[in-house]
Amino acid sequence: DAGVTQSPTHLIKTRGQHVTLRCSPISGHKSVSWYQQVLGQGPQFIFQYYEKEERGRGNFPDRFSARQFPNYSSELNVNALLLGDSALYLCASSLELYTGELFFGEGSRLTVL
Amino acid sequence: AQSVTQLDSQVPVFEEAPVELRCNYSSSVSVYLFWYVQYPNQGLQLLLKYLSGSTLVKGINGFEAEFNKSQTSFHLRKPSVHISDTAEYFCAVRNYGGSQGNLIFGKGTKLSVKP
Numbered sequence: 001d002a003g004v005t006q007s008p009t010h011l012i013k014t015r016g017q018h019v020t021l022r023c024s025p026i027s028g029h030k031s032v033s034w035y036q037q038v039l040g041q042g043p044q045f046i047f048q049y050y051e052k053e054e055r056g057r058g059n060f061p062d063r064f065s066a067r068q069f070p071n072y073s074s075e076l077n078v079n080a081l082l083l084g085d086s087a088l089y090l091c092a093s094s095l096e097l098y099t100g101e102l103f104f105g106e107g108s109r110l111t112v113l
Numbered sequence: 114a115q116s117v118t119q120l121d122s123q124v125p126v127f128e129e130a131p132v133e134l135r136c137n138y139s140s141s142v143s144v145y146l147f148w149y150v151q152y153p154n155q156g157l158q159l160l161l162k163y164l165s166g167s168t169l170v171k172g173i174n175g176f177e178a179e180f181n182k183s184q185t186s187f188h189l190r191k192p193s194v195h196i197s198d199t200a201e202y203f204c205a206v207r208n209y210g211g212s213q214g215n216l217i218f219g220k221g222t223k224l225s226v227k228p
Contacts, residue, residue, distance in 0.1 A: 004156070033214030042117075042203050042218030043157070056215045090156060094214060102214060104149075104156035 002026070004105035006091050012111045013081050021076040021108045025093030031055075032074040033102070034066055035090040043090055049074055050097045078110075086112045115140040117204050119219035127227050128196055134189040134222045136204030143209035146187040147216065148178055151201045160202070163187065174198070199226045 005024045013019050025032050031050045035043035048056035049068035063079045072093075078085055088107040094100040120135040138144060145164050149157040161172025168180040178189045187204060201223050205216040 031214055040220070042119075042205075042220045043216075044218070045215050048214035050214075058215075092157075092214060097214075098211075101159055101162075102216070104158070106154070106156045 004091055004093050004103050006089075006105040006108050008108055009106070010109045010111075012113060014113050015081055015083060017081050017112075018077065018079050019081060019110060021078075021089050021091075021110075023074045023076070023091030023093075023105060025072050025074070025091075026103055029093035029095050029100075029103070030072055031094045031097050031100075032068055032072065033092045033094075034074070034076045035092065036060075037088040037090055037107070038084075039087070046076070048097075055097060081112045083112050086110060115144065115206055115208070115217045117206055117217055117219035119202075119204055119222050121222050122220065123223045123225065125225045125227060126194055129193050131192050132190065132194050132198075132224065134202050134204075134224065136187045136189065136219060138185050138187065138204075138206045140185075140206060140208070144206045145209060146178075146180060147205040147207075148172065148176070148187070148189050149203045149205060149218075150174075151203065151221075153200075157203065160189070194224070194226050196226050196228060198224060200224060 033048040034046040037043040045058040047066045052068045066076045068074045090107045092102045092104045116139045118137045147162045148160040163180045204219040
């Protein structure tokens with residue numbers, strides 16, 4: 001069975017641009033979470049979606065947004081990119097909102113120049 | 114607010130030696146505790162978790178951790194490490210009753226196993 005898949009795996013953008021990252025959860029998983037992992041730091045929670053509704057938001061500016069589609073896949077959008085947005089963006093899925101193990105994808109590495 | 118402190122950023126150890134990776138947390142409510150491992154250029158994999166019950170938790174790859182509520186610690190141990198254990202290890206917490214996807218992570222400990 002396929003795990004959590006993310007695309008693209010690597011991308012380079014310039015300051016001020018916009019980026020869209022995509023995530024497909026494990027089949028049957030209804031919850032998707034997004035994390036930002038800056039080099040040398042632990043992952044930091046950005047958003048959680050469950051059944052297409054936002055169920056949690058971390059301490060990130062409004063430039064960050066996300067959505068979940070009827071097939072439970074998800075997109076993370078970041079507008080007006082800053083150098084500090086350079087990071088590994090991890091998507092994780094779980095079966096339900098409060099139960100089940102959290103499974104992580106391999107991430108999308110974003111470099112902002 | 115919750116926080117997680119991993120006391121060692123890097124831990125070098127020789128193959129077949131024991132290892133302990135330390136984790137302390139701060140929270141005003143009851144928490145669930147987790148250890149994840151991240152191999153180079155990969156995502157995070159769950160090693161073990163403490164939800165309730167026995168304070169000694171056994172995980173995959175021979176790792177175990179002990180929850181100590183009075184010391185607010187959840188240290189990870191392995192009696193004999195292998196070269197393949199070289200990776201970065203993250204301790205994480207979430208609120209009792211909080212959603213599964215909202216974890217607070219520590220900054221990580223890089224374990225380097227030398228032959």
